[in-house]
Amino acid sequence: MGRLYVTQLDGKIYSCKHCQTHLALCEDIVSKSFHCKHGKAYLFSKVVNVFVGPKEERMMITGMHTVADIFCICCGSIVGWKYEAAHERSQKYKEGKFILERFKVSGPDGTNYWISPEAQITGSDADDA
Template sequence: MAASSSNNSAPVKHEVISTFDGRAVFTCSTCTAVLALQDEVISKSFSGREGRGYLVHSAVNVSLGKHEDRPLLTGVHTVCDVFCTGCDERVGWYYVKASDEGQKYKEGEWKYLLEKERLTKENGWS
């Protein structure tokens, strides 16, 4: 739900998408906002800043930080941190550009690295 205020210094909350019709999702471990569908996972064998991570095709309820060149295990990549719009916690990063030809598959088409420690798996079982 969007917050409104008559004064310009108040933080603005973004509306959060809350459902995917009972499908298995990853949620933010801090505020439980839905971040990605589990069937969007490309790989579970990535490393984040704080341990394992998932490479996923797309994410929702996220905002992007500034672009920066970052040395990662597979070389230098241009990435931007990804933040949950529900609580503003950093949950991973978005791949903008890979310098190594063999890593170009991570670029574009909205490829995100979501850190496992920042996620909760919700299976949607009733």
């Protein structure tokens, strides 16, 4: 493997909760109203310091999507996924955007979210419908 280049962000940032690598800026949040099987998730227009896994089809509450998991480039932890394609016309706005799962990242003030017992029981955008 070659040399690892890590982008440092300035401002209010979200970072990997395991290694504190910068992932995204607060100003790049598109929506905070997403949920995954572990709780809250945020939709970002762009992220840095991640590598994208293989594409796969997933049935989510909002319909079928082509997605790829995203991983921290420093520690390899899965931090969310990228929407490659949405099959429903109403979901096309997600294409090319990224989900960061809140329990997998540290917030701008250094806080971490933890999985609540209810989060595993309720439905999510990432769960099979």
